[in-house]
Amino acid sequence: MIDIDQVYKAFGAQTVLNGVSLQVEAGETVAILGRSGSGKSVLLKCLVGLLRPDRGSIRLDGQEVTALSAAQLDQLRRRIGYVFQNAALYDSMTVEENLAFHLTRHQRVAPDRLRQIIYEKLQTVGVEAALHKYPSELSGGMQKRVGIARALVLEPKIILYDEPTSGLDPITSREIEDLMMELKKRMGVTSLVITHSLQSARRISDRIAVLYQGRIVAFGRFDEVAQTEHPFVQEYLAAVNLEG
Amino acid sequence: MHDVFEQVGRYMLFVRQFFRSLLRRPLDGLETLRQTHEIGSKSLLLVGVAGLSIGMVLAMQTSSTLARFGGRGLLPSMIAVAVLREIGPIITALVVSGRVGAGIAAQLGSMRVTEQIDAMEVAALYPFGYLVRTRILACLIAVPILTIYADFLALMGGYVIMFFQQNISLKLYFDSAIRFIDLQTVLPAVAKTAVFGFIIGSIATFTGYYTRHGTHGVGQSAMIAVVLSSLFVIVADVLLVKLTLILFG
Numbered sequence: 001m002i003d004i005d006q007v008y009k010a011f012g013a014q015t016v017l018n019g020v021s022l023q024v025e026a027g028e029t030v031a032i033l034g035r036s037g038s039g040k041s042v043l044l045k046c047l048v049g050l051l052r053p054d055r056g057s058i059r060l061d062g063q064e065v066t067a068l069s070a071a072q073l074d075q076l077r078r079r080i081g082y083v084f085q086n087a088a089l090y091d092s093m094t095v096e097e098n099l100a101f102h103l104t105r106h107q108r109v110a111p112d113r114l115r116q117i118i119y120e121k122l123q124t125v126g127v128e129a130a131l132h133k134y135p136s137e138l139s140g141g142m143q144k145r146v147g148i149a150r151a152l153v154l155e156p157k158i159i160l161y162d163e164p165t166s167g168l169d170p171i172t173s174r175e176i177e178d179l180m181m182e183l184k185k186r187m188g189v190t191s192l193v194i195t196h197s198l199q200s201a202r203r204i205s206d207r208i209a210v211l212y213q214g215r216i217v218a219f220g221r222f223d224e225v226a227q228t229e230h231p232f233v234q235e236y237l238a239a240v241n242l243e244g
Numbered sequence: 245m246h247d248v249f250e251q252v253g254r255y256m257l258f259v260r261q262f263f264r265s266l267l268r269r270p271l272d273g274l275e276t277l278r279q280t281h282e283i284g285s286k287s288l289l290l291v292g293v294a295g296l297s298i299g300m301v302l303a304m305q306t307s308s309t310l311a312r313f314g315g316r317g318l319l320p321s322m323i324a325v326a327v328l329r330e331i332g333p334i335i336t337a338l339v340v341s342g343r344v345g346a347g348i349a350a351q352l353g354s355m356r357v358t359e360q361i362d363a364m365e366v367a368a369l370y371p372f373g374y375l376v377r378t379r380i381l382a383c384l385i386a387v388p389i390l391t392i393y394a395d396f397l398a399l400m401g402g403y404v405i406m407f408f409q410q411n412i413s414l415k416l417y418f419d420s421a422i423r424f425i426d427l428q429t430v431l432p433a434v435a436k437t438a439v440f441g442f443i444i445g446s447i448a449t450f451t452g453y454y455t456r457h458g459t460h461g462v463g464q465s466a467m468i469a470v471v472l473s474s475l476f477v478i479v480a481d482v483l484l485v486k487l488t489l490i491l492f493g
Contacts, residue, residue: 074368
């Protein structure tokens with residue numbers, strides 16, 4: 001479903017992605033772990049065409065992202081949900097308008113049906129009471145939930161999460177993780193999750209990839225990754241163990 | 245210097261993208277109307293006060309000079325020609341570039357740094373059309389309308405002064421004012437204001453849309469939008485006046 005092969009990306013003299021390769025199967029959840037500034041978000045932006053890799057191949061749902069025209073890229077993007085780190089809700093619109101904007105710009109929907117779809121999506125993430133509120137009136141956790149609901153509104157086959165639990169308290173983080181697992185179970189979506197929390201990655205993902213200095217240095221189930229002898233992976237695990 | 249040429253090149257591409265976007269659906273007509281209303285309502289008070297004041301000042305400053313040459317009767321015509329041809333368009337454009345240009349750049353800049361524009365992009369919502377095209381078109385529509393409004397208030401301002409100085413009737417004032425006004429005076433002036441609207445809208449959206457470096461960048465974008473759009477409005481005015489003189493004499 002997602003096939004990343006030898007992707008390179010540099011900003012000036014700074015190489016951020018240095019030959020990243022990764023495969024995500026349909027219906028699978030893969031978490032990408034790494035330190036802040038290791039290029040996780042850059043990789044995600046390359047996947048949806050917000051950034052163009054310098055070299056390498058990215059195939060999403062069978063299509064080569066780097067070779068698509070603008071119109072073809074838009075077609076592909078309709079099948080992808082993207083949850084931003086800070087939710088990126090449109091602050092001049094209410095929650096209802098945020099969701100409606102995504103839906104009505106792509107298809108004609110009768111007002112009653114539109115209200116029903118929006119309510120269902122908000123109910124799925126548990127924030128239906130926030131329907132008429134503006135993003136500034138919501139807590140960080142609620143904003144993330146609305147961000148997820150907005151990503152779901154076009155019923156995507158793939159969801160990309162950029163640090164979905166960062167900046168949240170442990171209880172809210174756990175609720176968001178539960179929600180992500182629930183979505184996977186109910187909708188069967190393929191998910192790629194960027195995170196720096198090993199506990200979170202272990203809980204929500206089928207496989208974990210560790211990104212270090214622009215390369216994937218470990219990839220597999222948690223127990224497989226834990227056995228990797230790469231110094232960074234061991235250091236990461238040790239740091240988490242100390243925290244725990 | 246290299247950076248300046250790079251920015252000019254990017255601006256040219258941005259303008260080309262705008263003209264291409266006019267053919268792309270959805271056309272966002274309602275959003276364009278909403279933005280036009282927003283620009284109009286934001287600027288109405290300031291443009292109105294500026295127009296009224298300019299008309300009054302113009303009448304006060306020139307009436308004694310004209311009286312010295314026995315030409316006081318020409319005052320309404322002089323005010324009308326000066327206001328309609330030059331002062332109304334340029335004052336309106338400068339007020340709008342300060343009031344609206346900064347607002348547009350700050351709003352789009354803030355949306356850029358909080359990833360709201362990226363969110364539209366990855367959902368294939370065509371943010372350029374929704375955010376940029378609508379605002380440039382709104383400026384194109386609003387600036388000429390605001391100019392007509394400012395012109396009218398400037399003429400009224402001139403009338404107020406003349407009423408107190410010479411007790412002139414409104415009908416006589418306007419009859420005298422429009423004596424030297426014809427289509428060759430009005431049309432180039434209105435066309436000029438549309439160009440000013442385009443300059444303000446395109447520069448403000450360009451600086452806002454490509455904002456970088458967080459909240460500091462938002463402030464910078466707003467400042468650059470005001471400075472550049474005011475500067476280009478003034479330069480364009482000189483060029484357009486010259487062009488009008490070549491075309492219409």
